[in-house]
Structure formats: C-alpha cells, structure tokens
Amino acid sequence: MPEKSRLWYLENFNLFSNLDKNKMIELNKMITDKETKANEPIYFAEEPSQNIYFLKTGRVKITKYLNDGSEKILTIINPGEIFGEMAYLDEGQRTDYAVTLEPSLICAIDKNDLASFIEKNPELNLRLTKIIGLKLRSFSERIEDLIFKDSKQRIVSFIIRYAEKYGKKIGDQIFIKPFLKHSTIGELTACSRQTVNYFLTELREKKVIDFDRNKLIINNISELKKYIYK
Template identity: 45%
Template sequence: MFADLTTMRASGKNEYIYFPNDPSKIVFFLKRGRVKIGKYTDDGKEIIKAILHPGEIFGEMSIAGQESRTDFAQALDDDVMICATNVDDIKKIMNKNAKLSMAITRSIGERLMNVERKMESLIFKDARTRIIDLLVQMADKRGKKIGDEILLKHDLTHQDIANLTATSRQTVTVTLNELKDQDLIYMERKKILIRDIAKLK
C-alpha cells in the first residue's frame, strides 16, 4: 500500500529538492545518497541544519501542520534517490500503521530537539566547543570504533563544518589543527581519527 502512494525521484549533485517558502505538501524518504538541510541568513550566509543519510526522513514538519518550508533541501551526491509521498496520504497511512506513525513522530521530535540544542549551543558555547560537539555527534552516529580510537569517514569540507557550527572556515581550520597538535585527533583526506573521545569532550 505504501509503495503505491510513493513516487521515486532522482536528484543530481547540488540540485535543490525544495526551497524556503515552497508549499509543505510532500514528505521525503532518503533511499540513496546524502541530502543537506539548511537555510540562508539575510546576508546570504548558509547555515546547515543537518546532513541526512539513507533511511532518514525529511520534510516531515508538514505532518505537524507546517504550511510552507522554512529551509531548503539539496542533494549532495550525483545519484541521490528519494521517495516522495503526499502528506495527506502519509497521515492516512499513519492512522492505520502504528509502527510507521511512531517512527515519524519520533523523527519530528528528534528534529525539534536538535533545533533546540543547536540554539542553546549558539548562545552558550564558543566556536571551539561547537566544532568539538559536532565531531562527537558525528562519531556517535557514524564513527567506527578501532580499539580505543574512533574512525570517522566524512565528505565535509571545512566550509561545511563552519556552516554546521555557525563559525568560519578559518576558525574550523585553526581548531582542527589545534586538536591535531594536541594529539586528540589525526586527519587525512575525508577521514578523522579521534584518539580518545573522552579527552576530546
């Protein structure tokens, strides 16, 4: 039943899936590739809210009553594949499928908590701490434990990290180099090895 109500969409790298102020009528499920959720400030600076991976849902705030998008969604890879479903159809399915309803409700709750945590971080934490917090979150979510160390594979540029932490590219570069000099991390291209996550925190 669910498959009959979804439309598969392919998006190329840097293609926008939706923009701010677009009608919130579709919920998306990411099947392949990565999607960036973000917004632009009045002076044109990009702020990244999240980098999504396969299995994650986005655009789900429409289920909670959002009428227009407040952010944008953009494909980060050449072969992004998403399932698109009308919000009214999703609501009907949720009424009949408790497991799906719980999963989507949890996703909405997590998204709202992440926004709240990010706001608190911007208000109460300095740039270095925000960058470290991001590394810890990424390690917890996608890191691979190797002995006492954690290997984090990623595709983020220093500018991406800056946009995720509301800092500057220069600040990210300086902070990562300081952490490397302190032997808290080791960096290679698209890889960060966290030596001791307890000390990093």
C-alpha cells in the first residue's frame, strides 16, 4: 500500500487521530497490513494474545462459540476501530474469536511495540483507556437490556446506540449504511431473526424507520425512543 494511503488510514483511527506526521511515520513502520476475505478468522480463542488490530475497511465480528456449537456475537467492529486490545492489558490468551463479516483490510501491531510507542506518546494511554472503558460500558448496557427489557425494547436500544455511533444525520433523518443482517441484530439482542424482521417491518409500516439490504434510515428518532420509555 502506498505510504500516503497508509498514513491516511492511520490518521482516521480513533486512537491515533491528531498525532503529528513524524509520529505517524514512526508508527507506520511497526504495523503490518492484511487483506482478508469474508468469514475469515483473524484470531481464535485460547491462542496467545500478542497482537492488537485496527480495522481499515470492512467489518469484523467479535464472537464466542458455546459448547453446543452455537455462536454468540459480542460486538461488531467498524472501520477506524481497534480490536483485540485486551492484549495490551497483558491478557495471556484470547477469550473470543474475531471473524470478518465482509472483505476487510486489517492492520496489526505487536502489543510490545505499541506499549513502547505509547510510552513515548503518553497522551495515547488516556485515549486507549477511554476506548476500553467505552467498550466495557457498552457491554454493561447490553447486559442491562437482557435483564430489564423485552425483545422490542432491546432491538430499539441497539438501533439507537448503533445510530449514535455510526449514523449520519441528514435533515431530520439518520442514515446507517451499511447496516447489519437481521440475524446479526438478533444475535446482538438475544432475539430470533424472525422477531427482528417482524418488528423492523412493523416500524417501517408505521414510517418510524425505513430499511433495505444495504441501509437503515431512522425517520423519527423521538417516536422510536417511545418504545423504550413507554
């Protein structure tokens, strides 16, 4: 990949934004790039936790597999985000799997190289701590959803949080593109694919949202929130 393109991607990672060019060039020498196909594993549970990853393009799911062989998706990683970051906290082995949802471009950095770089740029330590804290808060919110909310409320909570993080507001509408498969939303909200499909169709008929295979549009965020705070 051309040097300019690599630096552009680095500047757009939430962890490295606002670093000066010389530091970016230094960091660039530490990373490796990998182009992946859809449904390709990036790392496995129980393998040594040595690298930290940054997603340049595509999407990745962080998932666990239960003893019965079923899959539970923990979160979705979008471009500009870090994953596998628990390696930085001296996690000995992975406890989950990272698998691409679509063709993706991923860069990796050895956790020791990143630690050395952060030692020379201590402002990054606070950013990384904040990123990890936000992820932990997101997991906590999902647990609360599972305990206290019914299926419709869980789906709405997920859509609103996803829109806040990845949506683009245009006029009174919020566009989320690309969106997720109904089966993936079901995994993330502990609902069946059929339940997700039925409820999203209901919201579309009421003109609260609109969606197709590539995007979801929130037409009325206030009306959507009423499903949670009713």
